[in-house]
Amino acid sequence: MMTLEDLLAREAIRELRVAYSTAFDTIDEAAVRANFIDDIVCEYPVAYGGPIQGVEKVIALFRQTWAHCKYPYDTVHFIGNHAIELTGPDTARGHCMLLDFVNRQGDGSPIRTRGGHDNPMLLIGRYEDEYVKRDGAWKFARIKLTTAWPDRNV
Template sequence: MSLTIEHLLDIEEIKQAKYLYSHYYDGGEVDKAVDLFTEDAVCEFGPRYGDWVGRDQIHEKYSGIWANNRANGGLPYEVLHAFTNPHIVLTGPETAQGWWYLLEFTTRAGAESPPRIFGVYRDDYRKVGGRWKIARMRVDFLWPIRAFKGEEAV
C-alpha cells in the first residue's frame, strides 16, 4: 500500500495520541489520559498490573495508582514514560496498529537508578467521532523483570 497525505496525517494523529497519553498520565491528569481510550478499550499490563477492560475500569485503575502515588508524596512527572521508535500500520480506514519502545524513568530526587522499566508496547487504534483513540494497549516488559509474550510488527 502506498501512503497518501491522508495516511500520513492519520499516522501523525496516532503518534500525537500516544505522546499525549504519556504527558497526561505522567502529569497526573487521569481524566485527560483516559479520554484517549475507546469506551471498550482493553489494557493488558501483564502479571504486575493485570488486564483492565473498558474505559470505566481503566479510569478506576489509573485513579487508584495516582491516589496511592500522591499518598506517598508522589508528584507529577516523577515518572516519565518515553515512547520511541513508533511503527504505525493503518489496517483499515478507521483501524491501525502500533508498536513502540518504552523507556520509563524516575525523576524523584535521590533515586539510585533513574531507569525503571524497559518494554515494548503493542497498541490497536480506532477512529471514533473523527479522532484516533486507543482501543487496546499491551506492554511486554523486558527489564528489570522480563514478561514478554511477543507479537511481530507488520
C-alpha cells in the same frame, strides 16, 4: 503508495501515544480518559495491574498509581521507535518502545525502582496497540505492554 491522508493519520496516532504518556505523567485523568474508547482492553503484566477492560477500570488502576505521586512528572514515559500500520480507514495497529522512569520515590511507596532514587529507571517495555478513529479522533482500542527489563514477561 502512501497518501497524504495516510501520513496525517499516522502522525495523529503518534500524537495520541505522546498525549497518553503526557496525560499519565501529569496526572490528568480527563486527558487520559479522552485517549481511550469506553471498552478499551489493556493487557499489562501482572506486576502492573494485569489484564483489564473498560475505561473505568483502567482509570481506577491509574488512580492507585497516582495516589503515590505527589507532583506531575514523578513518573516519566519516553516513547520511541513507533511503527504504525493503517489497517483500514478508521483502524490501525502499531508498536513502540517504552522507557519508564520514577523520578521521586517516597519511603514506603510501591512505585520504586531497583536502584532507588539514584537510578530512576523502572522498566524497559514494548507497547503493542490497536487504534480506532471515533468522531474524527484516533483513540486506543487495545494496549498490550510487555516488559524486557528488569523482568521479562514476553
